[in-house]
Amino acid sequence: MKNTILALLLIFSLGLMAKAQELNTNPILSPWAEKVDPSKPLPDYPRPQMVRDNWTNLNGPWDYAIVEKGSSKPNSFQGKITVPYPVESYLSAVMKPVGASNELWYRKSIQISNDQRKGRVLLHFGAVDWEAEVFINGQTIGKHQGGYDPFSFDITDYLSKGQNQELAVRVWDPSDEGPQPRGKQVNRPRGIWYTPVTGIWQTVWMEYVPENYIAGLKVSPDWDNGTFKILPDLNVGQGDFKVAVSAFDKGDLVGQAEAFSGKPIILKIPDPKSWSPEHPHLYDFQVRLMRGNRVVDEVKSYGALRKITISYDENGMQRMALNGETLFQYGPLDQGWWPDGLYTAPTDEALLFDIEKTKDLGFNMIRKHVKVEPARWYYHCDRLGMLVWQDMPSGDMGNVWEPKPGIYRKGLDRERSPESEAIFRKEWKAIIDAFYHFPSIVVWVPFNEAWGQFKTKEITEWTQAYDPSRLVNSASGGNFELEGNKLVGDIFDVHNYPDPVMPSPDLFGKVNILVLGEYGGLGLPIEGHTWQEKDNWGYQSFKNEEELWARYQRLIGDLKFLIPKGLAAAVYTQTTDVEVEVNGLMTYDRKVIKFPAEAMRKLHKGLYE
Incomplete structure (x- = not known):
């Protein structure tokens, strides 16, 4: 925690010294x-x-x-x-x-x-x-x-x-x-x-x-019963309309159901197959809007049967369970920036590359950090079997920090203007609505590190009620509000650089999932692959890949030691270098992978076992 504060103070002082900069008009390219x-x-x-x-x-x-x-x-x-x-x-x-x-x-x-x-x-x-x-x-x-x-x-x-x-x-x-x-x-x-x-x-x-058409679909998996609940959003006029859904497994018809306009469709899947990182099974859907026996409109969709819940280990510690099985979740902080397109990946192949490489390095989760990606990114995560923690993009950034980060005290929430609150609430709801479909998303994260954090209890409980099918990490590395003997939300999440730590299980008892939401940040600038020639930055810098790999192995050893003590998930900073930050698993242009892939994959396997 002390290292986190020192790093933030360093970044703040650098910001005070910074002058307005022109855009980098000669960036490295992917x-x-x-x-x-x-x-x-x-x-x-x-x-x-x-x-x-x-x-x-x-x-x-x-x-x-x-x-x-x-x-x-x-x-x-x-x-x-x-x-x-x-x-x-x-x-x-x-x-x-x-x-x-x-x-x-x-x-x-x-x-x-x-x-x-x-x-x-x-x-x-x-x-x-x-x-x-x-x-x-x-x-x-x-x-x-x-x-x-x-x-x-x-x-x-x-x-x-x-x-x-x-x-x-x-x-x-x-x-x-x-x-x-x-x-x-x-x-x-x-x-x-x-x-x-x-x-x-x-x-x-x-x-x-057509004049009468399917405007949207809300697909909710019911893993326990092997069914999908599909609620179509229809733009239709007068008349008796119904919606018919057919489910296919690798081209074979496995289920059919229908319901009249305004009613949910319950689609039963015989011998259901679960979705997981090891077996990312998807069912294809054909959805038809019918008027009598005539097909008025038709769309294609898909879904997956999976369930994310809280489980308890033999010591009574809370864990994350996927489909009823405890699973340690480990992945990189993924900011989704590109040297040539900034927020926008150059091609769909590039968008896919980061996910494929993350999987190849042995991670089973990605924390999408204060950014939202195009729908195709989540679709690729669904196809490949990559769990996703989705942050709300931060804004209105006046921080109110507790002296011991990760703990909430009454009055530390930021005071936002009515306009600012309304903007946040509207866009957070819109994001959840737009990306509810994707089974890869298993955790919502409303706030990061107290950046603009406000009305924590209210926002967290609204998120839990609005989408009870996922877990909620109220403020990754931020301030947490105590309610009775439990913190608001499902997860108690701390940040620490560079070494792994975990929230104390004795602080509030065994009443929240304990998570290390950010750690690592090991920096290595690679000549010819940096955003600028000098003054690049990492939480801890190294001279070569051998030193970097040796230090990372020690981090994993320390991390593995925390798992039996109650640590349920961890997030390493970060997928790629971003502008002057050089603490990525890859360079910003994605041309150099800084770690040995096969060795890293084997190292990570020990975390899940």
């Missing part, structure tokens, strides 16, 4: 940067949890302009930007800052045929940071606030005659000058704080649906 086709980047279907064939990807070249905040739509634009890469990124082909005093405008001509206009035309945005106002043919069709959740508009009634339409988007993002969730973005990058991300950073696409 191997996938050269594979990006600017005319059609990230062409993959963006919503794997509910798939339709009839869609158009709008990624690629758009017009852009950066203008003073409050200006009207510009008459002329300043050049081309490659969507969906953030305007500050190399892959956007712009690499310009925006800031709170300006707005970023996008414009694109789109074509919609008469056949595509027979029903409804939906315009989807994977994510836009932070406030987006969307225009079709000069008319505003809606505004969205939230940098991490997907949103859409029905644009049918705003379309002009003919095929050609004009799409424009106005974006405002105050970065760390506003109270909104923004993770580690700051206007003056330094230390553990990184380059701002402004604007469209996930896929933009259109979908063509």
